[in-house]
Amino acid sequence: MTxxxxxxxxxxxxxxxHKTAPIEARExxxxxxxxxxxxxxLGRESPVREMCILSTCNRIEILAVGEEPALSRLLVRNxxxxxxxxxxxxxxxxxxxxxLDAVEHLFMVSxxxxxxxxxxxxxxxxxxxxxxxxxxxxTTGVVINxxxxxxxxxxxxxxxxxxxxxxxxxxxxxxVELAREIFSDLKxxxxxxxGAGEMAxxxxxxxxxxxxxxxxxxxxxxxxxxxxxxSFNAAPVPFEQLSDQLTQVDIVISSTGSREAILHExxxxxILRARKYRPMFFIDIAVPRDIDPDINRQDNVYxxxxxxxxxxxxxxxxxxxxxxxxxxxxxSEEVRGFQAWLKxxxxxxxxxxxxxxxxxxxxxxxxxxxxxxxxxxxxxEVRQAMRTLAHSVSKKLLHHPISFLKRKAEQEESSRYSIxxxxxxxxxxxxxxQGNQDPHSSxxxx
Amino acid sequence: xxxxxxxxxGIALLYLLGAxxxxxxxxxxxxxxxxxxxxxxxxxxCLHSLSLGLKTAAQPQEAxxxxxxxxxxLAWSLLLIYLFLWWRLRLQFMALTAAPLALxxxxxxxxxxxxxLTIPSKxxxxxxxxxxxxxxxxxxxxxxxFGAGLVYLYIxxxxxxxxxxxxxxxxxxxxxxxxxLNHLTVSVGFPLFTLGLLSGFIWAGFTWGDVFSWDPxxxxxxxxxxxxxxxxxxxxxxxxxxxxxxxxxxxxFVLCLISLVIVNFFVPSHHSF
Numbered sequence: 001m002t003x004x005x006x007x008x009x010x011x012x013x014x015x016x017x018h019k020t021a022p023i024e025a026r027e028x029x030x031x032x033x034x035x036x037x038x039x040x041x042l043g044r045e046s047p048v049r050e051m052c053i054l055s056t057c058n059r060i061e062i063l064a065v066g067e068e069p070a071l072s073r074l075l076v077r078n079x080x081x082x083x084x085x086x087x088x089x090x091x092x093x094x095x096x097x098x099x100l101d102a103v104e105h106l107f108m109v110s111x112x113x114x115x116x117x118x119x120x121x122x123x124x125x126x127x128x129x130x131x132x133x134x135x136x137x138x139t140t141g142v143v144i145n146x147x148x149x150x151x152x153x154x155x156x157x158x159x160x161x162x163x164x165x166x167x168x169x170x171x172x173x174x175x176v177e178l179a180r181e182i183f184s185d186l187k188x189x190x191x192x193x194x195g196a197g198e199m200a201x202x203x204x205x206x207x208x209x210x211x212x213x214x215x216x217x218x219x220x221x222x223x224x225x226x227x228x229x230x231s232f233n234a235a236p237v238p239f240e241q242l243s244d245q246l247t248q249v250d251i252v253i254s255s256t257g258s259r260e261a262i263l264h265e266x267x268x269x270x271i272l273r274a275r276k277y278r279p280m281f282f283i284d285i286a287v288p289r290d291i292d293p294d295i296n297r298q299d300n301v302y303x304x305x306x307x308x309x310x311x312x313x314x315x316x317x318x319x320x321x322x323x324x325x326x327x328x329x330x331x332s333e334e335v336r337g338f339q340a341w342l343k344x345x346x347x348x349x350x351x352x353x354x355x356x357x358x359x360x361x362x363x364x365x366x367x368x369x370x371x372x373x374x375x376x377x378x379x380x381e382v383r384q385a386m387r388t389l390a391h392s393v394s395k396k397l398l399h400h401p402i403s404f405l406k407r408k409a410e411q412e413e414s415s416r417y418s419i420x421x422x423x424x425x426x427x428x429x430x431x432x433x434q435g436n437q438d439p440h441s442s443x444x445x446x
Numbered sequence: 447x448x449x450x451x452x453x454x455x456g457i458a459l460l461y462l463l464g465a466x467x468x469x470x471x472x473x474x475x476x477x478x479x480x481x482x483x484x485x486x487x488x489x490x491x492c493l494h495s496l497s498l499g500l501k502t503a504a505q506p507q508e509a510x511x512x513x514x515x516x517x518x519x520l521a522w523s524l525l526l527i528y529l530f531l532w533w534r535l536r537l538q539f540m541a542l543t544a545a546p547l548a549l550x551x552x553x554x555x556x557x558x559x560x561x562x563l564t565i566p567s568k569x570x571x572x573x574x575x576x577x578x579x580x581x582x583x584x585x586x587x588x589x590x591x592f593g594a595g596l597v598y599l600y601i602x603x604x605x606x607x608x609x610x611x612x613x614x615x616x617x618x619x620x621x622x623x624x625x626x627l628n629h630l631t632v633s634v635g636f637p638l639f640t641l642g643l644l645s646g647f648i649w650a651g652f653t654w655g656d657v658f659s660w661d662p663x664x665x666x667x668x669x670x671x672x673x674x675x676x677x678x679x680x681x682x683x684x685x686x687x688x689x690x691x692x693x694x695x696x697x698x699f700v701l702c703l704i705s706l707v708i709v710n711f712f713v714p715s716h717h718s719f
Contacts, residue, residue, distance in 0.1 A: 017658045177611055181601065184622030276685030279621065296606065308608045 010068045013102040014075045014094055015061030018116050021093040023257025029083050029090055031055045036139040041076045047071055050141035053136035056126045058116055065143045072096050103338050105330045110151035111158035117199040119164040121275040121436050124155045154334045162327045170313040172206040175283050181250055182281050182302055186211045192249040193217045195256035196228055200285045247274045253283045254290040265294040347409045350419050351402055353428045359392035366390050455498040458553055460490030465545035487545050491525045499521055512554045521551035522584035528608050539619050544594025573649035581642030582637045585702055591631030592699035595692035598624040602689055628691050636678040642672055674698055
């Protein structure tokens with residue numbers, strides 16, 4: 001009999017994100033263009049059973065289910081090989097989570113608690129996209145299917161039961177509100193987006209919706225600026241023209257991966273003179289910051305970084321911390337739920353659940369029939385006979401599925417699949433009717 | 447009680463009501479109250495115009511020989527500009543400075559009776575009218591600039607120091623709007639000030655045969671004009687915006703008030719009331 005409890009199979013997440021790796025490193029180990037099969041992890045000989053790659057601009061992660069302890073070492077090796085890099089270099093940049101820690105990490109990612117801007121909404125969509133790709137390529141299985149669907153529902157729960165999502169919205173709202181306090185009419189204002197990023201794009205689109213006159217987009221990689229400009233209906237400009245542009249734009253949203261400031265106070269003085277001191281509003285979303293904080297000392301220049309924006313919104317910080325705590329406890333609750341499900345993938349609890357469900361059903365039906373007959377007219381003997389009948393029907397009905405599962409349990413490969421199938425057929429996990437196990441249902445959910 | 451003193455009382459009451467209701471409108475964040483306050487102030491203004499017109503028409507010599515006539519006229523100019531802003535730019539917010547200032551300027555014109563001035567002949571000439579009219583209008587613009595400047599400096603500090611956004615700040619027009627008011631103050635107020643000063647000298651030349659007589663008021667006014675000219679140059683040519691012009695405009699207005707009150711009342715000069 002195989003068992004998840006002795007951890008022959010483990011869930012593992014290997015990844016790097018904005019906290020562990022600078023943008024250059026994230027670019028070096030980017031997996032955006034690769035399919036799940038390219039990593040060459042799955043196969044008869046491989047310890048990996050299921051896998052899914054998640055690649056966004058702030059994080060690259062591989063979620064895998066397989067046999068420890070070879071699993072994470074293999075992930076690092078193949079990932080580095082795929083990017084034609086040294087695996088030692090990659091190992092220094094990555095973090096890895098195993099078992100329930102991996103589950104918790106995934107839930108934190110999906111509910112945007114691990115994001116650079118906590119509560120930003122795009123990560124869930126990116127996760128769904130990554131999962132969709134993996135199912136199409138056939139690299140997911142019982143565990144990842146269930147795990148991903150749980151991750152999506154946790155994200156929804158966190159979003160609806162806490163106000164964590166308002167954090168991101170309120171930050172971009174604060175940016176718009178401040179712009180309105182500075183400029184008399186946003187219609188006459190031009191904004192510039194430097195770099196790219198979820199939060200910066202959110203702020204830009206919020207400004208556009210609030211009536212911003214025009215938007216230009218620049219990026220060190222001009223093709224990226226063009227790409228983004230198309231989706232915003234904005235004008236791309238080459239990065240070299242940055243300082244010329246600064247004499248013309250009024251609002252600057254900066255979100256580059258640069259380690260050093262791209263704009264200094266001394267430069268700012270020249271720019272201000274050239275633009276005849278027309279006011280400028282800088283929104284610096286990048287970490288580390290793109291813009292020298294000292295420019296806020298200049299008249300007619302207003303600089304807000306991401307923390308400043310967060311701190312000016314009306315709710316106080318304590319409240320938001322409470323919300324994060326609440327979200328964390330929701331996540332751990334869901335992790336416990338998932339743990340219970342993982343354990344149930346063993347044969348014994350599944351048989352127990354099946355038998356329990358059968359006898360519950362029999363008892364319920366007996367009571368129903370007795371009620372229909374009227375209690376007095378039924379003699380104790382008849383009552384007993386009815387009960388025996390119902391229970392033996394349920395037992396007989398379950399006999400074949402149970403012996404099928406027992407037979408399957410001896411063949412390691414397909415046992416978890418069969419158990420999971422049985423659990424779903426008999427609805428032992430009391431799931432919502434949409435059937436959270438169907439890998440293709442996720443696409444229709446949105 | 448004569449018609450004129452009854453009218454004066456009515457005007458003061460309307461201005462007081464306008465100022466109070468507008469303040470209530472701001473605090474309660476009700477735009478209906480604010481609109482109502484503006485209309486009350488406008489009514490007061492109409493009555494004020496009527497009263498001023500009647501007084502001047504009936505006894506022009508007596509009217510302009512009274513010190514408080516000028517304060518009343520200054521209050522009237524201030525409201526004229528405010529109502530113009532309201533009509534053209536839909537800028538209600540300045541009622542917060544206009545109505546109380548008008549009230550303050552207008553009230554002494556009922557309460558204080560000053561000595562009739564000894565005004566030389568030829569007083570009603572064109573130059574004298576231009577002198578008073580242009581200077582007072584420019585002073586009214588400065589009063590606007592002062593109010594706008596103070597609010598600008600407050601909001602500017604709030605934004606710079608990253609204070610929390612609040613419902614009050616949301617109701618106030620943007621920094622850009624206050625800066626536009628400052629632009630108006632400087633671009634219209636300075637030429638008017640210059641015109642007022644020049645016509646005063648020309649009139650003095652005709653009346654006393656002496657253009658410049660080292661009168662304290664003249665000296666102070668020229669000093670203020672120099673500062674105003676500097677501000678005009680920086681704003682128009684260099685492109686100063688925001689904090690500096692707001693600051694300077696507020697100071698120029700304060701200096702004008704000081705000159706108006708202290709020099710005209712307490713320093714012996716041929717501008718004394």
